[in-house]
Amino acid sequence: MLRNCTAARYAVNKARMVGIAEYSRDCLRALRTEIGISYDERSQGTLQLFRKQAQLDAIGGDIEVLKQYNVPYEVLDRDGCIRVEPALAAVRERFVGGLRLPDDETGDCHLFTQRLERIAAERGVKFVYDTTIQSVDVSGGRVAQVATDRGALAADVYVMALGSFSPLLLRPLGIDIPVYPVKGYSLTVPITDKNAAPESTIMDETYKVAITRLGDRIRVGGTAEVGDYQVRLRPSRRAPLDRSLTDLFPRGGDLSRATFWSGLRPMTPDGPPIIGPTRFENLHLNTGHGTLGWTMACGAARVVADQIAGVVPEVPAADLSVARYT
Numbered sequence: 001m002l003r004n005c006t007a008a009r010y011a012v013n014k015a016r017m018v019g020i021a022e023y024s025r026d027c028l029r030a031l032r033t034e035i036g037i038s039y040d041e042r043s044q045g046t047l048q049l050f051r052k053q054a055q056l057d058a059i060g061g062d063i064e065v066l067k068q069y070n071v072p073y074e075v076l077d078r079d080g081c082i083r084v085e086p087a088l089a090a091v092r093e094r095f096v097g098g099l100r101l102p103d104d105e106t107g108d109c110h111l112f113t114q115r116l117e118r119i120a121a122e123r124g125v126k127f128v129y130d131t132t133i134q135s136v137d138v139s140g141g142r143v144a145q146v147a148t149d150r151g152a153l154a155a156d157v158y159v160m161a162l163g164s165f166s167p168l169l170l171r172p173l174g175i176d177i178p179v180y181p182v183k184g185y186s187l188t189v190p191i192t193d194k195n196a197a198p199e200s201t202i203m204d205e206t207y208k209v210a211i212t213r214l215g216d217r218i219r220v221g222g223t224a225e226v227g228d229y230q231v232r233l234r235p236s237r238r239a240p241l242d243r244s245l246t247d248l249f250p251r252g253g254d255l256s257r258a259t260f261w262s263g264l265r266p267m268t269p270d271g272p273p274i275i276g277p278t279r280f281e282n283l284h285l286n287t288g289h290g291t292l293g294w295t296m297a298c299g300a301a302r303v304v305a306d307q308i309a310g311v312v313p314e315v316p317a318a319d320l321s322v323a324r325y326t
Helices: 005-036 053-057 060-068 078-084 087-096 109-122 163-173 235-248 296-311
Strands: 048-051 074-077 097-101 133-139 142-148 152-155 158-160 181-192 201-204 211-212 217-228 259-267 274-277 283-287
Touching: 005 296, 048 053, 048 078, 048 152, 053 097, 060 097, 074 078, 078 087, 078 097, 087 235, 133 163, 163 259, 163 283, 181 201, 181 274, 201 259, 211 235, 217 235, 274 296, 283 296
Parallel strands: 048 201, 158 283
Antiparallel strands: 048 097, 074 097, 133 142, 142 152, 181 217, 181 259, 201 211, 211 217, 274 283
């Protein structure tokens, strides 16, 4: 991770992430049109909010990447930020400006996956829950089966998409991917005043906290806790989430009724996910998306599906493969 903390590596890694994220957004829109799925989606952009002038002055590198990929953006002063997020008018002294991506969308990924499951099941997909994977068995350069506590499962092609847990099943196969569990914390807060709540997503650059409106709820997420696979809650980690929400949207939600929870982000040391084939001809990877799992989900899935089908993906994918670490 430290090796990737240079301006040159940042530019390369950011470009790789923007490419697959932009493609994924387009794939999600196409899917939404095709199957009519809804998930408290909002198409009102995202706003990176800067509390200090030095933060606003340092966005040149990000803007160069956005220009490279023709991503629309706006650099906003206080009044510009309030124009897209009117509730910020009550706390205008707490920020100096922002960087807005007007084409970004938000939505409830939990609701999305629940509804997508129903649609997929209607089309013949079988979901197997409450099942423990014991091993991935290989033979002759191929995956032969997946052994579980409910018996073996065999298929023509396999995709390893287990997030932070992917490395645990890949290491016995001699595939050592640098994916690490980094715990993030979240609040889900009921909205009490819709006019005092965010319209879309605000990234609080100072606290590295994201505040998103999801239907009648506000989702607040942040913190990066490197450690183990435990999702136990540390009460002290809640303080920055509370502070960011009360600073920017003090009347938007009822913190006394908030749900506090945590989850593991599958992080790579350079940032981009690991997508593509492995040395086993019928095993593909789709993991390591970090904090941008749903942001990249539909695009990453489409890339893997195209690769399996022998179709050249619509976006460059070679630099997203595990080969970049060798």
